[in-house]
Amino acid sequence: MRLEGESSNSNGTSRPFANGSGVSPLHKAALSNSANGTRRSSVVMNGSSTTNGHSNSGGKQRMSYFGHDREEVTRILIQALTDLGYNGAAGSLSQESGYDLESPTVAAFRNAVLQGEWTEAEELLFGGSTEEGGVSINGPGLVLQPGVDKNVMRFWLRQQKFLELLEQRDTGRALMVLRSELTPLDQDTGKLHFLSSLLMSQSIDDLKAKADWDGAEGASRHQLLSNLSKCISPSVMLPERRLAILLQQVKRNQISNCLYHNTSTSPSLYQDHACQPDHFPRYPSKDLTKHTGEVWQVQFSHDGKRLASCGGDGTVIIYDVESWDVLQSLTNSEGGICSLAWSPDDTMMVTVAMDKDAILWNTLTGNVKVRLPRFGQPVSSVAWAPDGQSFITGCLDKEKNLCQWNIRGELTYDWRRAHRIQDLAVSPDGHFLVAMECETHIYVYNFVTRELEYELDLTTKLASVSISQNSRYLLAHNVAGDARMIDLDTRETVRTFRSGEKAGHFVIRAAYGGANESFVVIGSEDGHVFIWHKETGQLIEKLEAHKGCCNAIAWSPTNPSMFASAGDDHKVRIWTDMADKPFKTFPFSESKFR
Known part of the structure; x- marks a missing residue:
């Protein structure tokens, strides 16, 4: 027929939450045993003090694992075993290797977010709450990714606090949070106006529908933790489902280098992937x-x-x-x-x-x-x-x-x-x-x-x-x-x-x-x-x-x-x-x- 004139975050897993966004059994153990950083979990801690999830193995020289950092590999394996539900194996690996998945401070921060302890969560994240003599009870805060805007993170936390107060029908306290905690952060004015409009919600269901938010008992706290974890240094808080993501990247790389890849089936991890031309529709039938x-x-x-x-x-x-x-x-x-x-x-x-x-x-x-x-x-x-x-x-x-x-x-x-x-x-x-x-x-x-x-x-x-x-x-x-x-x-x-x-x-x-x-x-x-x-x-x-x-x-x-x-x-x-x-x-x- 002639022309006129001339004529997205796949992460390789179906689990909705892990590490940053959900609470696995291993994480629950860490939360219950070290909620405030005073006691160490028998599952992920090994009996001696740690900082930001690093090894407590003293000054011994670490051997690499085929060119990879041994601590990084071990912590990723501990997380993967936890995600798979092998909590005993994860605890044994942590105990034997001397490497912890995360520190008591990280565990306490996770617990504070998931339990809705917003003041404690901010203090653990950024440091604060000093006792007499000027000693910081919660330490200097967690190490963040370069270039992260701390006020954005504060806004996320306080927004969740505001929404939960509205859910509790405590409009007075919610209004105070909006005026004295959210507005001074000087974030998106349009967002502030939107949050202000939620004060007029007729019911809890109306609030959830307008805010596109599922409430304190839904997945909102887990999602908040997931978003916050992306701003924290991975050496402190391991990115969620890290091994699954790495494996998916390997698969994607192999698929992109396979010219004739033409199947929706995921390649096997057991061997390098390559499709043959004979399996491609190049023959007139x-x-x-x-x-x-x-x-x-x-x-x-x-x-x-x-x-x-x-x-x-x-x-x-x-x-x-x-x-x-x-x-x-x-x-x-x-x-x-x-x-x-x-x-x-x-x-x-x-x-x-x-x-x-x-x-x-x-x-x-x-x-x-x-x-x-x-x-x-x-x-x-x-x-x-x-x-x-x-x-x-x-x-x-x-x-x-x-x-x-x-x-x-x-x-x-x-x-x-x-x-x-x-x-x-x-x-x-x-x-x-x-x-x-x-x-x-x-x-x-x-x-x-x-x-x-x-x-x-x-x-x-x-x-x-x-x-x-x-x-x-x-x-x-x-x-x-x-x-x-x-x-x-x-x-x-x-x-x-x-x-x-x-x-x-x-x-x-x-x-x-x-x-x-x-x-x-x-x-x-x-x-x-x-x-x-x-x-x-x-x-x-x-x-x-x-x-x-x-x-x-x-x-x-x-x-x-x-x-x-x-x-x-x-x-x-x-x-x-x-x-x-x-x-x-x-x-x-x-x-x-x-």
Whole structure:
């Protein structure tokens, strides 16, 4: 189809709290036995005094552990054993090694936060509470990370204190905390005004809803402790779930260095990870030849069970993915169907056409549900709202070029912009609507407020746009054969993928795909499919796909070892890994990276 004019903190564990944010059995023992720093836990302490969790092994020289600091490794292991529930083993390791997970002061601070002893918590954190003679009872305070704003930490503690007083319906004391403890810290004025508004809460439930806070008996104190722990030196208070985080970083590094990694299964820790090319969908296994004209768009249903294609013959063909039998053939256009979009539940589909029509279909019966009023110019693109109750159309006309419709066919909003829309995309989280005009500009709207957030001039005529499943990255493909991955929040270009082959004057749809959307895939005017590793930007495959232009590619949302390509040769080609490769040898790959 011609272009107009020329045409986040994964941490490797599912535990919600550990060390900084929760109280494991080992930590409970430490809290009960050394709440005020006067007695030492038999579990994590070893009978002699310590400072900030360091060894009490005297002046003996510490041997390294294969180049790693022995104390760091041991303390991390003690924490990991605790998180795993092996408290006896953790205590034995602490006793035998002479290393403590944390000092009595840290244990007392943890206990003060979790018990709501806010004055004591501040004194332990920053130092204070002197007795006669000027001797500090609680010591000089905990060592903090460089550059930490102590007043921010104080604000967090006092905010929790304020909210808990409101929860207790002690409005008078809460007001005193707001005026005499929070306001002097000179923090965010808007935040202070918001906290002040909470004084008018009608009930405890109203307070929790407005503050997005679950109360003293919920997870709020644990979350507060987790936030505070990030500001404390790790040599004093070990970051939560440290071993799990380190192991996850190892896995991520191995995955990022594995060009063909295409599975959502976590790699084993027992051996170094490497995927083989034969497990990657680089082999053509099936050609679908039901179309009588160029195929412009191809798209899997969200459940991965059906595949729909459309194009110049004015027909949408829906296939069963398991058998590749034709389930539905939807014919209702003389000028060619530009694009299609499955509803989120896959029961409906919108098609938009060159003959200025847009139709809502029942995908189970093949019947027309709604035909929209005829547009003034070809309808170029369509996307569903995440709730499945409305969809957005893009048109090449100067009127009704960007409109939202409900499933009854009623116009619910017209952006009334002058730009003529060639392609569009809605982020899965429903925040962004991205509209691409028929030249070089992209318009990014807040889909909730419908206001324009910003526009980008990418200087080169554009061919398509799409958004990643995590709603963070825009993929903008241009006629020079380049695709730019753009962070929708920062507006910065994260990476550019260059094919070296032009898209010509055609709409060629680029996409993310594979397990965890680890790849970027693009067609070309010369009929090739290019596949890049998304994180490294390295080209890993160049496949000969079609005679003539390769217009669109869709990766199965449920089977990372399958994608489909659509071309001017009237074909939809199915690509799979070696397991589904037919007996015939296809010399299609031009990869140089094996």
